[in-house]
Amino acid sequence: MRLSQLFTRTTRDTPADETARNAQLLIQAGFIHKEMAGVYAYLPLGKMVLDNIVQIIRDEMNAIGGQEISLTALQGKDVWEASGRWSDEVVDVWFKTELNGGSQLGLAPTHEEPLTNLMKRFISSYKDLPAYPYQFQTKFRNELRSKSGLMRGREFLMKDLYSFSKDQAEHEAFYEKCSEAYVKVFDRLGLGDITYKTFASGGSFSKYSHEFQTISPVGEDTIYVHEGKKLAINQEVYNDEVLASLGITKEELVEKTAVEVGNIFTLATKYSDALDLNYAAEDGSSEKVFMGSYGIGPSRLMGLIAEHFADDKGLVWPENVAPAKVYIARLGDNPDVVTAADVLYDRLTAAGVGVLYDDRAIRPGEKFADADLMGIPKRIVVSDKTVAANTLEVKNRQDENTEMQSLDTVLTSLGVAA
RNA sequence: CGGGGUGUAGCGCAGUUGGUAGCGCGUACGGCUGGGGACCGUGAGGUCGCAGGUUCAAGUCCUGUCACCCCGACCA
Numbered sequence: 001m002r003l004s005q006l007f008t009r010t011t012r013d014t015p016a017d018e019t020a021r022n023a024q025l026l027i028q029a030g031f032i033h034k035e036m037a038g039v040y041a042y043l044p045l046g047k048m049v050l051d052n053i054v055q056i057i058r059d060e061m062n063a064i065g066g067q068e069i070s071l072t073a074l075q076g077k078d079v080w081e082a083s084g085r086w087s088d089e090v091v092d093v094w095f096k097t098e099l100n101g102g103s104q105l106g107l108a109p110t111h112e113e114p115l116t117n118l119m120k121r122f123i124s125s126y127k128d129l130p131a132y133p134y135q136f137q138t139k140f141r142n143e144l145r146s147k148s149g150l151m152r153g154r155e156f157l158m159k160d161l162y163s164f165s166k167d168q169a170e171h172e173a174f175y176e177k178c179s180e181a182y183v184k185v186f187d188r189l190g191l192g193d194i195t196y197k198t199f200a201s202g203g204s205f206s207k208y209s210h211e212f213q214t215i216s217p218v219g220e221d222t223i224y225v226h227e228g229k230k231l232a233i234n235q236e237v238y239n240d241e242v243l244a245s246l247g248i249t250k251e252e253l254v255e256k257t258a259v260e261v262g263n264i265f266t267l268a269t270k271y272s273d274a275l276d277l278n279y280a281a282e283d284g285s286s287e288k289v290f291m292g293s294y295g296i297g298p299s300r301l302m303g304l305i306a307e308h309f310a311d312d313k314g315l316v317w318p319e320n321v322a323p324a325k326v327y328i329a330r331l332g333d334n335p336d337v338v339t340a341a342d343v344l345y346d347r348l349t350a351a352g353v354g355v356l357y358d359d360r361a362i363r364p365g366e367k368f369a370d371a372d373l374m375g376i377p378k379r380i381v382v383s384d385k386t387v388a389a390n391t392l393e394v395k396n397r398q399d400e401n402t403e404m405q406s407l408d409t410v411l412t413s414l415g416v417a418a
Numbered sequence: 419c420g421g422g423g424u425g426u427a428g429c430g431c432a433g434u435u436g437g438u439a440g441c442g443c444g445u446a447c448g449g450c451u452g453g454g455g456a457c458c459g460u461g462a463g464g465u466c467g468c469a470g471g472u473u474c475a476a477g478u479c480c481u482g483u484c485a486c487c488c489c490g491a492c493c494a
Binding site: 329 | 430431443451453486
């Protein structure tokens with residue numbers, strides 16, 4: 001993308017109404033726009049980051065048999081009444097509204113009920129199981145107070161996968177598989193080193209569950225980490241019973257603050273009971289479907305990644321999620337420089353390498369500042385100097401020093417045939 | 419939902435004892451400059467959050483209301 005064409009712009013000042021570093025930087029760099037507290041719009045560069053995160057999750061969900069769907073945000077109350085969750089006393093974050101005729105509707109805060117109900121159309125025999133539908137959906141939760149920028153919104157994106165299994169054994173095998181897939185997701189997002197599978201409370205679903213917690217000073221959860229076993233225990237279930245069951249002593253654990261980036265729950269037959277989701281077993285008897293749910297918040301991850309890697313110059317995106325791999329800073333508009341920069345841009349673009357091409361008529365300092373603020377992994381300068389030497393100047397976002405490289409070397413290093 | 423704070427140009431802000439609104443950034447045009455957000459000049463840009471009240475006169479005082487931020491409680 002040519003920056004002369006991009007409609008967003010960076011700003012020097014940080015927004016006054018944000019204290020969360022992730023929101024400040026993302027707004028300053030033009031990645032997002034704040035619509036209201038806890039509600040953010042994604043602008044071109046921000047949408048690219050979000051899409052990259054979504055795609056990584058999609059890859060891994062597909063790899064374990066997930067089938068992508070898209071459920072509705074508008075929900076009738078019937079299915080929720082069946083499980084007892086329509087009541088504001090049970091679920092206190094509902095946004096509710098109604099049709100012209102007066103029928104009550106809710107903006108879905110999650111999707112267990114409607115999906116379970118939907119699956120009744122397709123699950124009638126053991127031959128129909130297991131099934132692993134998942135979606136990326138906007139969830140609406142009327143939080144009393146929203147904060148931390150993208151990390152706790154009233155409207156946010158969530159990947160939720162639901163497993164429908166014949167029995168507990170089949171469920172547990174998938175539960176483990178999904179857990180492994182989550183590890184891959186966080187590795188690919190660059191958070192693997194600081195993300196721990198965490199033993200946690202099952203909330204309204206079951207006694208225990210697992211969360212994936214990423215160590216971060218802006219986190220809202222307290223966890224106890226066991227480095228050797230690469231696992232952790234959430235403070236809410238930090239007790240002797242849990243410690244004993246995991247074969248761990250308190251002395252081996254270190255207290256940390258963390259952000260919940262994923263969770264996996266065993267739902268068992270809670271929803272199949274409530275909504276009568278049954279199947280005919282091999283012997284002809286009617287059995288309840290055994291369920292699980294598995295969530296990851298891509299928008300929260302975007303905020304966390306922004307927050308975690310940022311430095312005093314701005315955002316620093318891991319390569320896998322960056323809106324572009326390369327930032328071409330073209331200094332000046334001498335014909336030879338323009339030609340050299342255009343050639344580089346065209347070669348990379350043709351090869352599918354994401355590029356932000358700064359072809360704007362502004363001073364070099366501004367281009368460097370924007371390249372840093374936007375957090376693009378590799379910056380390549382094309383100028384009179386580089387053209388005269390028949391080279392390109394390359395600098396990685398985190399490095400101080402630059403390096404002169406030939407066009408071929410640059411292309412090869414980016415996986416493009418020279 | 420309790421406590422505290424803030425709403426003035428696209429963004430960041432100033433505005434004294436009430437007297438009819440200003441600065442920086444950005445933006446338009448011209449000049450100059452050309453490797454870390456330069457500089458000079460000339461412009462455009464406002465329902466002072468909203469509603470009511472007091473007053474000859476309200477950005478400024480009073481009442482109500484909406485929104486935003488922080489701390490707490492709650493929460494993927």
